[in-house]
Amino acid sequence: MKPYEIDKHLDRFLLKIEKPGRYVGGEFNAVQKKAETVRTRVALAFPDIYDLGVPNLGLAIFYDQLNRDPEIWAERVYAPWIDMETEMRERGLPLYTLESKTPLDKMDIVGFTLPYESLCTNLLNMLDLGRIPLFSANRNESDPLVIAGGHATFNPEPMAPFIDAFVIGEGEEAFAAVIRTYQDWKDANRERSELLRRLSEIPGVYAPSLYKPVYHSDGTLAEMTPEFPELPKRIRKRIVPILPPPPEHFVVPSIDVIQNRVAVEIMRGCSRGCRFCHAGFVTRPVRERSVEEIMTAIDRALNETGYEEIALLSLSSSDYTRIQELVDRLRETYVERKLNISLPSLRIESLSVDIFERLRGGRAGGFTLAPEAASDNVRASINKPISQEQLLETVEVIFSRGYQTIKLYFMIGLPGETIEDVRMIAETCLKVIKIGRRIHGKRSQLNVGVSTFVPKPHTPFEWCATENAEDIRAKQAVLREMLRTPGVKVSWSDPNATFFESWMSRGDRRMANVIYRAWRNGAKFDAWQDHFKLDVWLEAFAENGLTPEFYAARERGSDEIFPWDHIDTGVTKRTLRREYERSRRFELRADCREGCYGCGVNRAFRPIQPSADSPRRWFCPVIETEPAPISEAR
Amino acid sequence: MIRHRITFSKFGPLRYISHLELQRVWARVLLRAGIPLTYTQGFHPAIKMGVAWPLPLGWTGKAELIDFWFEYPNANGETPAAEELSARINRCAPGGLSVVAIRTLEPHGHALTTVIDTADYLVEIDPLQAPADLDNRIAAILSRPIIERTRRKRTYDLRPLIETISSVGPTAFTTRMAARDSAMGRPDELLDEMGFEPLTASITRLNFNLLPGE
Numbered sequence: 139m140k141p142y143e144i145d146k147h148l149d150r151f152l153l154k155i156e157k158p159g160r161y162v163g164g165e166f167n168a169v170q171k172k173a174e175t176v177r178t179r180v181a182l183a184f185p186d187i188y189d190l191g192v193p194n195l196g197l198a199i200f201y202d203q204l205n206r207d208p209e210i211w212a213e214r215v216y217a218p219w220i221d222m223e224t225e226m227r228e229r230g231l232p233l234y235t236l237e238s239k240t241p242l243d244k245m246d247i248v249g250f251t252l253p254y255e256s257l258c259t260n261l262l263n264m265l266d267l268g269r270i271p272l273f274s275a276n277r278n279e280s281d282p283l284v285i286a287g288g289h290a291t292f293n294p295e296p297m298a299p300f301i302d303a304f305v306i307g308e309g310e311e312a313f314a315a316v317i318r319t320y321q322d323w324k325d326a327n328r329e330r331s332e333l334l335r336r337l338s339e340i341p342g343v344y345a346p347s348l349y350k351p352v353y354h355s356d357g358t359l360a361e362m363t364p365e366f367p368e369l370p371k372r373i374r375k376r377i378v379p380i381l382p383p384p385p386e387h388f389v390v391p392s393i394d395v396i397q398n399r400v401a402v403e404i405m406r407g408c409s410r411g412c413r414f415c416h417a418g419f420v421t422r423p424v425r426e427r428s429v430e431e432i433m434t435a436i437d438r439a440l441n442e443t444g445y446e447e448i449a450l451l452s453l454s455s456s457d458y459t460r461i462q463e464l465v466d467r468l469r470e471t472y473v474e475r476k477l478n479i480s481l482p483s484l485r486i487e488s489l490s491v492d493i494f495e496r497l498r499g500g501r502a503g504g505f506t507l508a509p510e511a512a513s514d515n516v517r518a519s520i521n522k523p524i525s526q527e528q529l530l531e532t533v534e535v536i537f538s539r540g541y542q543t544i545k546l547y548f549m550i551g552l553p554g555e556t557i558e559d560v561r562m563i564a565e566t567c568l569k570v571i572k573i574g575r576r577i578h579g580k581r582s583q584l585n586v587g588v589s590t591f592v593p594k595p596h597t598p599f600e601w602c603a604t605e606n607a608e609d610i611r612a613k614q615a616v617l618r619e620m621l622r623t624p625g626v627k628v629s630w631s632d633p634n635a636t637f638f639e640s641w642m643s644r645g646d647r648r649m650a651n652v653i654y655r656a657w658r659n660g661a662k663f664d665a666w667q668d669h670f671k672l673d674v675w676l677e678a679f680a681e682n683g684l685t686p687e688f689y690a691a692r693e694r695g696s697d698e699i700f701p702w703d704h705i706d707t708g709v710t711k712r713t714l715r716r717e718y719e720r721s722r723r724f725e726l727r728a729d730c731r732e733g734c735y736g737c738g739v740n741r742a743f744r745p746i747q748p749s750a751d752s753p754r755r756w757f758c759p760v761i762e763t764e765p766a767p768i769s770e771a772r
Numbered sequence: 773m774i775r776h777r778i779t780f781s782k783f784g785p786l787r788y789i790s791h792l793e794l795q796r797v798w799a800r801v802l803l804r805a806g807i808p809l810t811y812t813q814g815f816h817p818a819i820k821m822g823v824a825w826p827l828p829l830g831w832t833g834k835a836e837l838i839d840f841w842f843e844y845p846n847a848n849g850e851t852p853a854a855e856e857l858s859a860r861i862n863r864c865a866p867g868g869l870s871v872v873a874i875r876t877l878e879p880h881g882h883a884l885t886t887v888i889d890t891a892d893y894l895v896e897i898d899p900l901q902a903p904a905d906l907d908n909r910i911a912a913i914l915s916r917p918i919i920e921r922t923r924r925k926r927t928y929d930l931r932p933l934i935e936t937i938s939s940v941g942p943t944a945f946t947t948r949m950a951a952r953d954s955a956m957g958r959p960d961e962l963l964d965e966m967g968f969e970p971l972t973a974s975i976t977r978l979n980f981n982l983l984p985g986e
Binding site for chain 2: 149150152153154158159161162163164165166168390392393394398441442443444445446476
């Protein structure tokens with residue numbers, strides 16, 4: 139179908155569709171180019187609906203960056219909601235890019251972002267709607283190259299058969315390199331297999347078809363064998379040594395989406411070392427942007443978008459070295475404007491309340507803190523040591539400054555956690571609301587978000603089992619019972635959703651057939667509670683002779699080879715194991731800015747680390763001399 | 773503070789943006805254009821604007837109206853000319869939104885919706901449903917003294933809301949319908965009454981007609 143035919147077709151039925159504005163493009167800053175004048179056409183694909191995809195910062199970065207190149211036209215595509223999909227399938231309408239209404243299979247490259255695992259079936263659905271063969275092995279020279287990146291791809295194996303190449307880690311440099319390699323390959327008119335081989339020469343790029351998993355008889359992985367001797371045994375993630383300037387242009391949606399705001403990343407990586415935190419381990423090392431750069435980016439973005447909300451993103455805002463200076467500058471610059479500035483992930487201390495207040499300029503709202511655990515043992519085990527006194531002190535300050543609502547995030551199902559530990563969460567919450575009542579009486583409100591822990595690859599807990607659903611339900615029941623009091627509202631994650639997240643994030647390549655079957659049998663929008671179909675998934679496991687328990691509910695052996703071991707984040711498996719053992723002894727590990735404990739990341743990226751006197755230095759010590767080669771059996 | 777009445781077109785992708793969303797789109801366009809806006813007083817200040825009757829989702833508007841109050845002259849004593857404002861707004865507008873004209877009014881005049889009398893529409897029927905007897909159907913409608921219809925569970929008479937209907941070729945007609953508070957003629961209702969499927973027609977609101985002296 140030609141673009142103009144798609145456009146005409148849409149007008150016949152879009153009015154029957156919920157939020158038709160999702161499917162028509164034309165937003166401010168959407169990039170139009172002439173197809174004949176570009177060499178490479180890229181679709182940036184987000185495997186969930188428009189409303190969630192537009193605010194995604196990762197794709198916004200690539201959209202801005204790639205479109206600066208006159209030879210490249212990057213367009214966007216999102217997953218159609220179910221009503222739209224039904225119409226498209228009935229009418230034989232292919233999935234198309236929003237900018238030019240070009241069917242997906244006419245693109246050169248389709249790049250998916252997978253920020254979390256629950257989007258996998260949507261990715262398959264989008265390929266199918268875009269008429270691209272689902273399996274990489276079935277694609278030929280005329281099909282687009284399908285690539286993927288994002289945090290969930292640090293374990294690429296469950297999606298390996300569907301993706302031609304993964305970009306592991308940060309894509310700012312690697313994406314451009316993939317496109318250049320693609321252009322050269324296309325000009326040379328060679329076979330598809332050669333494209334994959336050439337791509338695999340780019341640092342950080344993993345072409346999974348060039349690696350074969352070998353399993354033990356018990357189903358655990360024996361090894362990952364590269365097809366060619368020159369392929370690296372392990373694929374080291376890509377990073378940018380210095381964060382490039384934030385994107386200059388943002389697409390501004392005309393319909394209301396979840397976050398109508400400018401997002402600026404102030405810092406990447408985290409030095410805290412919370413042992414449950416996937417992002418904390420895979421995004422090392424810590425790199426900061428300068429205050430100047432952030433201020434410039436905000437100013438430009440506000441003027442360009444017309445938004446009145448800014449979000450300053452990082453994994454731990456309080457750890458940004460110049461946080462005070464940044465907050466002061468923001469206040470100076472924007473106090474007159476009716477701006478809403480959000481600074482997530484503030485540390486639990488009264489200073490955070492000052493920072494928050496200065497930014498809000500007095501506009502009251504809620505205040506969110508994430509203590510995660512309430513007992514000393516669990517806090518030590520996860521390495522997030524916030525004492526109860528510290529929490530209650532901060533709560534006291536928050537309530538007494540006039541805020542009436544506090545939100546606290548806790549996690550249950552953590553390794554070694556007992557029912558007593560869970561009771562302490564409830565007791566802590568009761569103490570918090572008591573303070574609230576003392577200050578605000580019945581108007582005080584405590585919202586408690588209780589998530590369930592999933593042991594993630596590349597973290598010290600990667601050996602752990604996910605707690606079974608019955609035990610989780612029992613723990614949730616304890617909380618529900620104990621927190622049945624006015625002014626306290628508790629929300630939690632569905633144990634089935636936790637179970638799902640667990641097997642998806644910890645799967646091996648055999649999981650791909652489970653995902654495929656589940657999708658064939660109707661699984662999609664798994665992240666949407668109303669749409670998650672556990673029975674479909676269990677059936678898909680059974681059809682493939684596999685069990686979800688093998689992936690989710692098994693404490694793994696200390697010497698087990700994991701399906702993601704050939705993906706190298708720079709942090710050594712030895713470090714993770716050491717941290718896991720410390721966790722079991724309830725031993726804390728200080729913030730590594732206070733003393734490097736040799737996680738491996740500065741060794742891995744030694745050649746590109748800025749020197750110690752660079753203004754953009756990392757917090758990792760610079761390794762000056764070549765270390766003796768160590769054989770690193772991950 | 774100057775009140776500006778902006779005439780604009782809403783077409784293409786923006787046809788699928790709701791009335792409420794359009795107001796937010798406008799706010800962002802003007803903020804991007806760096807135009808000093810007037811805000812409402814109160815605890816939650818909002819951009820002061822006066823809207824006209826909503827354009828239903830999917831319809832094109834050739835000359836829609838919206839009022840804004842701009843803080844001109846600005847701190848430097850400047851008041852840009854209407855042409856310059858139009859150009860600035862158009863540079864900052866998304867696809868499907870385009871300024872046709874801007875005129876200035878005294879700040880405290882009548883609200884937009886109180887001065888609109890009628891609206892003109894162009895209705896294009898899907899050629900696949902091409903009727904052989906469009907003129908007859910128009911004549912039949914116009915000859916009826918009462919056209920009782922139910923919309924949103926309320927019964928009303930469509931006939932007095934129709935001022936004129938004239939065919940434009942075999943598959944299109946223009947119509948002037950009332951556009952007053954509690955007297956809002958809808959061409960899709962008219963289409964339905966004439967025996968056409970409203971969803972397959974394309975409807976364009978050509979312009980509003982204001983009361984004399986406005």
